[in-house]
Amino acid sequence: MENVLKQVFYWMPFFFGIGFIAPLIAQTMNLWHWQAPFGLSTTAFGLIIGGAWGLQTVIRGRWV
Amino acid sequence: MLEDPKLVQDAIKAPVEPALYKPALDSGGARAIPLGRDDGLDRHTRRNLRKEEIEIARQFHGGRMWPYAVAAFGCFALWVSFFPLAIMGYLNLPLACLISCVIATGGYVTSHEAMHSNIARKGEKLRWLNEAVGAVSTIPIVFPFSMARIMHLEHHYHCNDPLKDPDYTDEAPNWWMAIYKTWYNRQPGVDGSIHHYKRILAEMGTPEAQRALKETMLLQLFFMAVLFTMSWNGYAIEAALLWWLPRHVGLSYIRFYLSWAPHHPREGKTGRYENTNLFKSKLGHVMSMGMQYHIIHHMYPGIPNHRTKHAYYAMRHILEARGVDVSPLPPVGGPAVKGS
Structure with a gap:
């Protein structure tokens, strides 16, 4: 159980990216009527940005 | 008297x-x-x-402490009410965000009194109130009372000791670097702020420290669960403005005014x-x-x-x-x- 929780917290920035940042990006774009590039839906675009951002945070240990 | x-x-x-x-x-x-x-x-x-x-x-010891309890429970109830009101569309979100920032920041003041048992001491009739005020006050900043109390008392015992003062990581050469550091110390890979606290608690290894670690983990998981659930149900902006952003504003404000400003410069200054x-x-x-x-x-x-x-x-x-x-x-x- 302890190892599972350690892993959950280790990967938390990635989960945060897809669980919170992705829908936040999508809903903000929808609010301001912005179109996602390459014909993507705003949700798909949010997932790409949020997932990638969270993943780099797991690797680098910094959001920016 | x-x-x-x-x-x-x-x-x-x-x-x-x-x-x-x-x-x-x-x-x-x-x-x-x-x-x-x-x-x-x-x-x-x-x-x-x-x-x-x-x-x-x-x-100057003692005096009327009930306003702290009223403020703690009143603000917490108001902040919790923002969530259903926002979902139902009855809320001015920017205004609610501003109020949530004030609640998140001010909550530390009421919790701080509870950390020092200033509302009621052990064995007193209203001890439960002291503990309850502490518990609800720091939920908006996702900082459980058990951890806050242990770390704050350690700060008092070892104030400005670079190795033993849990708040020493807030030290910065000037005010704008101090503000930057409040944010920097919260980065996942940086040994500052709550990450530093977690490490100290793990090293302490006492039953109280273990309990604080467990409660910290549970509160953080609850925070994430609320953010994720609200976000994937179409309320990501509401979650961001009512909890995520106020938490960050509150933590930075608290770190700056309660830790950096009164203790800068820290180096070598450990006397009473x-x-x-x-x-x-x-x-x-x-x-x-x-x-x-x-x-x-x-x-x-x-x-x-x-x-x-x-x-x-x-x-x-x-x-x-x-x-x-x-x-x-x-x-x-x-x-x-x-x-x-």
């Missing part, structure tokens, strides 16, 4: 006899009385000053009269959460936050005698000399 208004007034108005705390000097400037420490006071003078200091401090600074806040007394007088809190944690200002003016002459730079906060009506 601890407070007698006449005694307090007398203490404030009492003329200070310089001979009481100025060391006697011979004609050559050498000290006539052997002195112990760097404050230039002999043992007898220090003891007299300490007795007077304790006498004044006694008058040097580990905390007096400073003049540009945002004033209320907006700095009373931290201009934080030295009083470190000397007497049992004096509630709202009374540290009055306690400071009552014992200002003693602090000055003990070598504290009191120039940033002169006697009422006097000019401010130093800004920060």
Whole structure:
């Protein structure tokens, strides 16, 4: 159980990216009527940005 | 009764006899009385000053603490109500975000009183209220009371010790670097802020520390669960403006005003009269959460936050005698000399 929780917290920035940042990006774009590039839906675009951002945070240990 | 208004007034108005705390000097400037420490006071003078200091401090302990409980529960209830109201569309989100930032920040003040058991001590009838105030106050900043209390008391025990003071990581050379550091220390790979606290608790290994670690983990998981659930149900902006952003604003504000400003510069300043600074806040007394007088809190944690200002003016002459730079906060009506 302890190892599972350690892993959950280790990967938390990635989960945060897809669980919170992705829908936040999508809903903000929808609010301001912005179109996602390459014909993507705003949700798909949010997932790409949020997932990638969270993943780099797991690797680098910094959001920016 | 601890407070007698006449005694307090007398203490404030009492003329200070310089001979009481100025060391006697011979004609050559050498000290006539052997002195112990760097404050230039002999043992007898220090003891007299300490007795007077304790006498004044006694008058400011206690008092009405119920406003802290009302503020804690009222603000928490208001903040929780924002979530259903936002989902139902009855809320002005920018205004609610601003109020949530104030609640998240101010919650630390009420929790802080509970950390020092100033609302009720162990064994007292209202002890449960003390614990409940502490517990609800820091939920908006996702900082469980159990962890907050242990870490804050460690900060008091080892103030400004680079290895033992859990808040030492807030140190920065100037105010804008201090603000930047409040954010930097929260980065997942940086050993600062709550990550630093977690490591210290794990090293402590006591049952209380284990409990604090467990509660921290549970509260963080709950926070994430709420954010994720709201976000994937179409309320990501609401979640961001009611919890995520106020938490970050609150944590940065608290770190700046409750940790950096009153203790900068930290290096080598571990003594009772040097580990905390007096400073003049540009945002004033209320907006700095009373931290201009934080030295009083470190000397007497049992004096509630709202009374540290009055306690400071009552014992200002003693602090000055003990070598504290009191120039940033002169006697009422006097000019401010130093800004920060």
